[in-house]
Amino acid sequence: MTNLLWLRQDLRLHDQPALVAAAQAGAVIPVYILDDDAPGDWRIGGAQRWWLHHSLKALGDALAEKGSRLILRRGDAVAILTELMERTGAGAIHAIRHYEPWWRKAEAALGERLCLHDGNxxxxxxxxxxxxxxxxxxxxxxxxxxxxxxxxxRPVDAPRTIPAPDRWPESEMLADWHLLPTTPDWSGGFDWTPGxxxxxxxxxxxxxxxxxxxxxxxxxxxxxxxxxxxxxxxxxxxxxxxxxxxxxxxxxxxxxxxxxxxxxxxxLPDYADRNGRPAFDRLPWRTGRDATADLKAWQQGRTGYPIVDAGMRQLWQSGWMHNRVRMIAASFVIKHLLIDWREGERWYWDCLVDADYGNNAVNWQWVAGTGIDANMFGRIMAPLSQSEKFDAAGYIRRWVPELAELPDAAIHDPDAAGCRPAAYPAKLIGHREARERALAAGRKVR
CATH class of the missing domain: 1.25.40.80 (Serine Threonine Protein Phosphatase 5, Tetratricopeptide repeat)
Incomplete structure (x- = not known):
């Protein structure tokens, strides 16, 4: 019997229970479907698309070494899998269970044709x-x-060989998906090897x-x-x-x-879009021209707070940000700039190679204080003291070259030290002023 192996965020052969089950049942047709419609607003971002291209290339090569191949299709996952079952005579679809709401919906639509396995x-x-x-x-x-x-x-080894079908269905070409960025090619500094x-x-x-x-x-x-x-x-x-x-x-x-x-x-399937605590629906987030300009400055790493700017530039240039700095930068856009956490969440989603629906949403609401398991909104991280406490001088020098020549004593807060280079922006807002504004907004929620 031929079986389809539906691959999503499980691009591996080792410890792949869906692959093992499919191979034990007969011939295997591994399939990856780029379905940009199912996630709606949560289609994978630019950095993830870069990673996906290279990961699929590596997986295709690994499958070829075992006498198999990777079939690529683009479109509605449920419709494509249904069509492939009919064309190939496959008896079942094997897949690892996923928890994003759009994948749970697709899994339900496939019904008894789908054999789900736990493995992620x-x-x-x-x-x-x-x-x-x-x-x-x-x-x-x-x-x-x-x-x-x-x-x-214990993890299970990859099958030594993967039984192949008598005939393979047609596959699209990975290059035709245009997952790699073109203009601007901000991925040029990505120091990663996917696979x-x-x-x-x-x-x-x-x-x-x-x-x-x-x-x-x-x-x-x-x-x-x-x-x-x-x-x-x-x-x-x-x-x-x-x-x-x-x-x-x-x-x-x-x-x-x-x-x-x-x-x-x-x-809570819509946790990435809605406050975990409904009371925060009343919080008066800043909007308008000034807020938009501040958000853009944050995205570009030009807030005047060196550790925040270093993190945001690392994010843009490498597709990743140090976890401690992720929290500091997230707290800054929420509490210092009083901009809705969902704006920051979306930016991370597009720029992070590791952007994950559940992880991203829960982390942002934890920092914002709006979530079901979160800090109090009144807990406002102090980026200047955090920078000094966690010895970020070397980190700042790497990602904010305008400050590279400053001594450790001044690099965390050049304004306070009176030595801010002309090329480096002044603070968008003072820490004390930002804190008082955020606390006043928080009181309106209570």
């Missing part, structure tokens, strides 16, 4: 539930509940000594940089888990956070 989580979100059977809405409680399902199963081989290499090379401290220092290479590989499913979470030790608790909690955020969007 430490434990399926449906199993990690509260005493009443609902999804956890507080991470600490989720982490405690997850312990009942740990350790995850399963690179993901597994990074996992094998994980060095987590001192991770608790080093992960917060932007000037050091203290993070795993696995996030885009995990997002695209080039490596499974359980493979990463089993590559770590029991004392790597902080790292494992961050890995589990991805499971938690999928549980949130399982319970």
């Amino acid at each position: 989580h430490l434990a399926p979100p449906e199993r990690v539930t509260t005493g009443s059977g609902g999804q956890f809405r507080i991470y600490s409680a989720f982490w405690k509940g997850l312990q009942e399902h740990l350790p995850p199963e 399963e081989d690179e993901a597994r290499h990074k996992v094998a090379a994980l060095a987590l000594d001192g991770y608790d401290e080093r992960r917060n220092l932007p000037s050091e290479h203290g993070t795993s940089r696995l996030s885009p590989h995990l997002h695209f499913g080039e490596v499974s979470p359980r493979a990463v888990w089993h590559a770590t030790d029991a004392h790597d608790v902080t790292f494992r909690k961050e890995l589990a956070w991805r499971d938690f955020t999928d549980g949130v969007v399982l319970a």
